[in-house]
Structures are given as C-alpha cells and as structure tokens.
Amino acid sequence: QQPVQSPQAVILREGEDAVINCSSSKALYSVHWYRQKHGEAPVFLMILLKGGEQKGHEKISASFNEKKQQSSLYLTASQLSYSGTYFCGTAGSTGNQFYFGTGTSLTVIP
Amino acid sequence: DAMVIQNPRYQVTQFGKPVTLSCSQTLNHNVMYWYQQKSSQAPKLLFHYYDKDFNNEADTPDNFQSRRPNTSFCFLDIRSPGLGDAAMYLCATRRTPTAPNTEAFFGQGTRLTVV
Numbered sequence: 001q002q003p004v005q006s007p008q009a010v011i012l013r014e015g016e017d018a019v020i021n022c023s024s025s026k027a028l029y030s031v032h033w034y035r036q037k038h039g040e041a042p043v044f045l046m047i048l049l050k051g052g053e054q055k056g057h058e059k060i061s062a063s064f065n066e067k068k069q070q071s072s073l074y075l076t077a078s079q080l081s082y083s084g085t086y087f088c089g090t091a092g093s094t095g096n097q098f099y100f101g102t103g104t105s106l107t108v109i110p
Numbered sequence: 111d112a113m114v115i116q117n118p119r120y121q122v123t124q125f126g127k128p129v130t131l132s133c134s135q136t137l138n139h140n141v142m143y144w145y146q147q148k149s150s151q152a153p154k155l156l157f158h159y160y161d162k163d164f165n166n167e168a169d170t171p172d173n174f175q176s177r178r179p180n181t182s183f184c185f186l187d188i189r190s191p192g193l194g195d196a197a198m199y200l201c202a203t204r205r206t207p208t209a210p211n212t213e214a215f216f217g218q219g220t221r222l223t224v225v
Contacts, residue, residue, distance in 0.1 A: 002152070041216035041217060041218050041219050042214075044213045044215075087152060087153070096158060097165070097167075098158070098214055100152040100155075105150075
C-alpha cells in the first residue's frame, strides 16, 4: 500500500529547483504532501484531488496524474528552510487508512 | 492552539514493562490514527479508528493495542515493549473519510525509549 518516492535524497544549493516524485501501484483518490523536520511532526503542505490537479503553495507546487497513479512535488528557488523530509500520503481504498510514501530527504545548503 | 496533543513527549520504559501513550484532540474528528516512525523511516500506520470502529493493519504486532473511550481521546498500549519498539509514535486525526480531501492533523509525537 505504501507509495514509492524518488529520489530518496537530494542536496540542493539555495536557489536551485527540485522535483520529488510519488508513485503508487494502487489507484489514488487523493495525494497529500507533508514536510517533516527532524524530531518534529509532519507539516501539511497541500492536497491534490483527481483531474490532473495542480496546486501551489508559495514556491512549492504539485501535480497529480491519476491515470499514471503518480504525483510530483516541485520546489523552485529553494530556501534553507525547505530542508527536511518530504512525504506523500495517500488514502486507502476505503478512504479511512492513510499511508505515507517512502520519503525524500531534501537538504538545502548555502 | 494545540489541536492534537500527545502525552508525554518523551517516555522511557523498561524492557517488558507495559506502557501507555495518549492522544487527545479538540477537532472533533471521526478518524484517529497511530503511526510508528523509526529513525530515517516513513511513519508506518499501526491502526486507526473511525469513530469507535477499530481497524488494525495486517502487519501490526499483537503487542500493540489501542483504546478510544470517546471522540477526543485515543490510547496506544504496548503490552511488553522490546528494544525494537523504540521509536517516535505519532497520533493523527482526520475528518470523516467521506471527505478524502481533508488533511491529517498531527500531534507532536511521543519519543519512546526502551531500556
């Protein structure tokens, strides 16, 4: 049930862009994106629903392709504060369960 | 205002000694989740409640139990903690699952150490 994310880890310099991918073997009804800093709880970024939706949150945006069962998170002009581990999250087939993807560690350096 | 509160933030327990972690919410959400997160890993769903309906994940060890006496509170009981149970335990809530586009709200987590 767990979605797979790629890459596992990425290191960026401030101002560079990154793309994080989330792929599921099962049908996706919605995709959530969260960022977690070390020792803290995950922080909600955005939700995408069906229909090829795209959303933006400051310089962070995402897309959702339900046919391919994939979502991508786009980080542009990265800032030091973007460092952390990014997780996609998906609801199970009944809508009750909520599973996290494998995670992508993002480090932004000066 | 804190909406999902976990207590305690840090818990040290002895090998084999039962321990209970608690979670409370002020959001009146139907669904509550417990996750286990080990170092450098993704949170792993242990079980969830939809109202009082308990749903266990197939690979959750029997050593882990849960109680939800009312909408606001949920407890995670570890009957005989082993060294491998040391982890961060996260509680989360969501509104009714008929609204799949709703975000999950997390508590700050309880860091469990087993000695």
